[in-house]
Amino acid sequence: MPKQKRARRSLVYGSNTFVSILVFLAILVFVALIAERHPLRVDLTDSGEFSLSEQSRKVVASLPEPVTIKAFFASASPEWLKTKDLLETYRYHNKKIRYEFVDPDRQPEIARQYEIRDYGTLVLEGFGRKETVLSPDEEAITNALLKLSRKEEKKIYFLTGHGERSLGEINKVGYSTVKSALEKENYAVDELNLMQREQVPEDAAVVVVAGPKKPLFPEEVASLEAYVKRGGKVVLFLDPGRDGGLKEFARSFGIDVGDDMVIDKLSRVFGGSYLMPVVTQYGGHKITDGFNVATFYSEARSVRPLEEKPEGVTVITLASTSENAWAETDLERLHKGEASFEEGQDKPGPVPLVVLAAVDSGKFSKVDTTEKPQGETGSAKASGHGEKDEDNVAHAAEAEPPMGYLVVAGDSDFVDNTHFGLSGNGDFFLNTVHFLAEEETLITIEPRKKEGQTLMLTQGQARLVFWVPLVLVPALVLIVGLGVYRVRRAQR
Template sequence: MPKQKKARRSLVYGSNALVSTLVFLAILVFVALIAQRHPLRVDLTESGEFSLSEQSRKVVESLQEPVTIKAFFATASPQRLKTKDLLETYRYHNKKIRYEFVDPDRRPEVARQYEIRDYGTLVLEGFGRKETVLRADEEAITNALLKLSRKKKKKIYFLTGHGEHSLDEINKVGYSTVKSALEKENYTVEKLNLLQRENVPEDAAVLIVAGPHKPLFPEEVASLEAYVKRGGKVVVFLDPGLDGGLKDFVRSLGIQVGDDMVIDKLSRVFGGSYLMPVVTRYGAHKITEGFNVATFYSEARSVRPVKKPPEGVTVVTLATTSENAWAETDLDRLHRGEASFEEGQDAPGPVPLVVLAAVDTNKLSKSSSTQTAQEKAGREGRDEAGVAHAAETRLPTGYLVVAGDSDFVDNTHFGLSGNGDFFLNTIHFLAEEETLITIEPRKKEGQTLILTQDQARLVFWVPLVLIPALVLAVGLGVYRMRRAQR
């Protein structure tokens, strides 16, 4: 009889344990399913290190169409896990965002399809377009999403009427490849003839003057100058011996084009001509940030900042040759094949080839307004205190980029090394497509914890002595109770 009672008791306890286990597992599965469908993320860091900024959340939550992100990382890359956490954060805020990791070494065909050159590159696809991100951080990804979802296209104008490169020609010197590349980047490309219009259109994001063979009329130059001074962006490509009547215009904004041709011995190493200088040095600017690819220029002239730029103008050299190059000024000897470096006459390397001028239009307009007011006050013999302060209105910064070669992005050279990338980087910056949203990096600030002697004792005794002793006491109590029930 005692044996039967003991067996019955064991059966009851065993059944209860089994049922309890099954119920517990069922609850775990139920909670996991709820968590999968309705995940909850809580960032307990003070700086919000694992959360998106409010700007990013607004952009992500506004996406109405699916976006796929392909992240090209090596399988063993230490940055892969960090990037996965970031992409998962984006997906948490919008399930229309999907991502996958691709190892370029294991799937080279996919890397070739997306023209991947560096590890850590992200390609975002959606809204019928594609954006490539070279660094996997929140600012770059959010800006790419914003550019994908934006319906309005910015316009890039190309000046015509002076023998510039043609956007329609598919021959070696045509610019059809440039046009196609810009359209793939979601720009609208149009031609502009300033002989038929008085001013540059208001909707122009960038105006490009690509190697004019004939000089512009003074009225056209005045239109370009007015456009820059009201915050416009102009890119000018001037080949050796052909300044297009723009030499004085670019000099007035702090850039000087040389009457020379650059010769580079280093280009022979790459299998090119002495007249094709190679650039591997780039200035400190957003256009060239992280850019480490060589660019080649076919028959280029020197372009350098003037020694003393005008007030309100900041000049930056973007691309420079190596020390092996020089700017040859005796073009007749060069054409006879007798050119050599002559100290005191030729400019030694490094030779600058691409220069950017940032024009603070507010300072220029304020200076002009003050000068006009003074002249007016002098004429009328009265105080100028009543002059209207029209210059108080803030104007955008104008930009002028001058390169000493127009062939480096023609149909022959656009795909050569980093030529096309450098050109597109320049256009993105000028069109304000490089950084649409600026996100400040999170600051990780450490905090010093100072304990009193009593607090230090408490920290020692509670977790290291009292809690383990309590657990041990509870275990002994449970053991004695179960033994007494047998």
């Protein structure tokens, strides 16, 4: 009997132990599944270094469709882990965001497919679109997600009817590369014939006039002028000797288009001709912020800010040649190959080639309501809408009018099919369009500041900090050690 009882007892205890182990493992699996599906992250840093800003969280939470992010990094890159932590934070807030890392050296076919030129590039795909991020930080990624999810598609119009560059031509002088690049940036590109319209369409984000060979009609110029004055954005590419009748239009906004051609000796260093000035000097503006790549302009004219500018207009030089260039005014000698710099006649470098005018549309849209006809004022009061009209006028006065912009470049060749991919030409053009279309930065996120905190101690606290870790703890360890030594010696 005792043996049977012991066997039964062992079986019971063994079964209980086995069941307890199974229950414990089941609890672990259950907790792991919950943690996998509902992870909990706590950022204990004071600056929130490992958290997304409130703006980013709202954008990420509102994504209705999946987004895939491909991160192109070298496997041993120190930025790889940092970017992975950031992308994992985005995924934590929305499981519809997925990411994968691609090493361009090990998978060059994928890098070619996505036209990757630099390490650290992110490509976001979703909503049937694609966005490329060159700087893998929170601000750039959040803005790219906003662009992907936005249903509105901004429209870029190219003027036609005067011998301008054609968007459909795939030859050397065509603009098919420009059209393709803009469409990759999620813009809608279309042609605009102002001879068939009374004004520039309301959905126009930017209007580009690229190298007109024939002058525009006065009505067309008036339409462009009215468009800029009501907050529109216009880009003019005017080749030497052909201003398309737009010279006075540019001058009315503080920009002088020169009757000359720029010669640059520095071009020989880059293997070009004297008639292809190289630009490495850029003005201080959002378009050129951080832009340090050379751009090339084939047979360009000078474009300068006027000394006396109209009221409400601010003019900024965006791109200038080096001091080795000059603007040649004697074009006949130039065509004969006899051109040389002549003091007092030619304009020395640096020669400005691209200029931007910012136009305060409020200066051109002010309406003097104090000189309304008596009958009109009386009828408004009689109809009972006088107070509402006054409220509308006051509300309109409080609203900030939009800024109009005019960008003038002295060359249309620099973004044709031959030169668009040359150095920074295409990037400079796209930067300009992004700024004018208000796409350069949708959300601004301040960088996290890692600041140390000063620890202020009283005199008593300072003494305590000194005596406890430096004196009392070592002394206590020494006393315990001596006591153990004495005890062991006494037991021998």
